[in-house]
Amino acid sequence: MAIPKALEPTGVVLVDKPAGPSSFHIVARVRGRTGAKTGHAGTLDPFATGLLVLLSGRATSLQDRFMKLDKRYVTDVDLRARTTTGDPEGDVLEEHEPSSRDELESSLAGLRGDVELPIPAASAVKIGGERAYRLHRQGVVVEMPTRVMRIHELELVSYEAGIARLDLLVGSGTYIRSIADALGGHCATLRRTGIGPFRVEEADEERVVPLEEALPRLAAKA
Structure with a gap:
């Protein structure tokens, strides 16, 4: 017992x-x-x-x-490459020239408010009754569902050598890795500073x- x-x-x-x-x-x-x-x-x-x-x-x-x-984060987004997980633990999907600062600012403007984005493959969301991250570890490729994510604040702190430091305030259920992927990169670092x-x-x-x-x-x- x-x-x-x-x-x-x-x-x-x-x-x-x-x-x-x-x-x-x-x-x-x-x-x-x-x-x-x-x-x-x-x-x-x-x-x-x-x-x-x-x-x-x-x-x-x-x-x-x-x-x-709501949750607040600071993240360094590497805009030179996208990965399978949206973070440094995944495999590189593609490498490319990073956006210019003007291009990045334009992309950030489109990511403020309520934005529908794909959920990362390495997440706890269930796909057919199985956790997505477990399927990912097994090498099973699935089409990830999207989710409306609420991004209250999204500010560019610095941008140098293809690395953008962002300060974000987001609603519950928002994946910072999804935002990084939408920008054409991945989260090189991620720190939650407030809940x-x-x-x-x-x-x-x-x-x-x-x-x-x-x-x-x-x-x-x-």
């Missing part, structure tokens, strides 16, 4: 994820340390870094509410925000 996971401690755990481990590895590590039921408010790919918001104990009942929060009212700067030493502090911040953000 399975032993039910504890509902205490309750709170929101802010983690600054390094590159390498999966988000689920981080969740399991925190769960193992606290012994409490633990969930997440949106995962990050292994190559990505930045803010993970984990929900501990009774806070897991609010997962849907946290999952709907709703929470910032990665707060995640030093995996800060725990008590639920009574987190909920008013959510209400203020709304």
